[in-house]
Amino acid sequence: MSNQYIGYNFTISPLALGSEILIAELGEKAFESFIETETGISAYVQKELWSDAILEDIQILENPEFTISYTFEEIEQVNWNEEWEKNFEPIEVDGKCHVRAPFHEKTSAEFDIVIEPKMSFGTGHHETTHMMIQHILETDFTNKKTLDMGCGTAILAILAEMKGAQPIDAIDIDNWCYLNSIENAERNNCNHISVYEGDAALLAGKKYDIIIANINRNILLNDMQSYVDCLNDNGVLFLSGFYTEDIPFISESCLSKGLQYIKQFERNNWVALKFTK
Numbered sequence: 001m002s003n004q005y006i007g008y009n010f011t012i013s014p015l016a017l018g019s020e021i022l023i024a025e026l027g028e029k030a031f032e033s034f035i036e037t038e039t040g041i042s043a044y045v046q047k048e049l050w051s052d053a054i055l056e057d058i059q060i061l062e063n064p065e066f067t068i069s070y071t072f073e074e075i076e077q078v079n080w081n082e083e084w085e086k087n088f089e090p091i092e093v094d095g096k097c098h099v100r101a102p103f104h105e106k107t108s109a110e111f112d113i114v115i116e117p118k119m120s121f122g123t124g125h126h127e128t129t130h131m132m133i134q135h136i137l138e139t140d141f142t143n144k145k146t147l148d149m150g151c152g153t154a155i156l157a158i159l160a161e162m163k164g165a166q167p168i169d170a171i172d173i174d175n176w177c178y179l180n181s182i183e184n185a186e187r188n189n190c191n192h193i194s195v196y197e198g199d200a201a202l203l204a205g206k207k208y209d210i211i212i213a214n215i216n217r218n219i220l221l222n223d224m225q226s227y228v229d230c231l232n233d234n235g236v237l238f239l240s241g242f243y244t245e246d247i248p249f250i251s252e253s254c255l256s257k258g259l260q261y262i263k264q265f266e267r268n269n270w271v272a273l274k275f276t277k
Contacts, residue, residue, distance in 0.1 A: 005075045007042060007044050010069070014243075022058070047074065088125075091125060092109065094133075097137060100113070113162070115184055116180070136238075145207065145209045146160045146209065150173075158193070168193045168194070171198060173197070211227050213238065216241045217241070221253055228277065231277045237254070238272065240273070251273070259276065259277055260277075
């Protein structure tokens with residue numbers, strides 16, 4: 001196997017959704033490693049599998065809703081652990097929750113979460129994950145049946161279990177996220193998380209005390225009725241993955257289905273809302 005790689009650096013706007021779609025499309029090609037950056041992603045493909053036409057049918061690059069630019073260069077002998085260490089700093093949320101990679105030292109934080117992101121999103125670095133962690137830290141999860149919808153790395157499901165939630169379902173439509181969530185749940189010694197690959201169709205007939213959904217505006221609006229139907233009376237719904245200007249659309253959908261607005265966090269124009277039933 002060649003140790004030579006072609007490395008692409010993509011600058012993406014809007015960042016979160018664009019990165020998610022681009023990684024999914026590049027993953028269908030020969031690209032094998034992805035690293036989140038402050039402005040987009042870096043993506044790597046073995047030189048022997050590369051051609052100058054490799055991006056030709058990557059649809060998001062032609063989508064007018066996204067602005068994406070890139071550069072690429074040849075790289076020799078990529079040390080992936082070194083790349084992770086350069087790009088994945090541990091984070092702390094509200095002095096209570098520490099999120100780190102396996103190569104970082106443990107701290108004395110009340111909740112210490114170890115995440116190997118691989119090709120999945122959700123390290124706590126993104127504003128939406130950070131705010132959802134804040135919501136979870138404020139909430140009593142003791143013996144609450146919980147759903148982490150669009151679980152990514154399962155970081156939110158893992159924190160929910162650390163706060164006493166059980167049982168917990170973690171669902172994601174992406175195969176990488178499904179496999180990564182299983183691995184991260186095991187890494188954090190979680191015994192109450194069941195991971196499923198799929199979408200809101202899996203929710204039929206299920207009931208939860210707390211639902212966490214950090215996805216994007218369009219999917220949330222499309223699946224909102226499913227979430228409401230699954231939520232027990234007095235249950236709590238946390239929603240994120242959208243911008244401040246999307247609040248009226250999300251709120252209208254929730255209020256029209258009988259939910260009550262409680263509070264929100266905002267961070268760099270991203271929002272995380274809390275509703276109850």
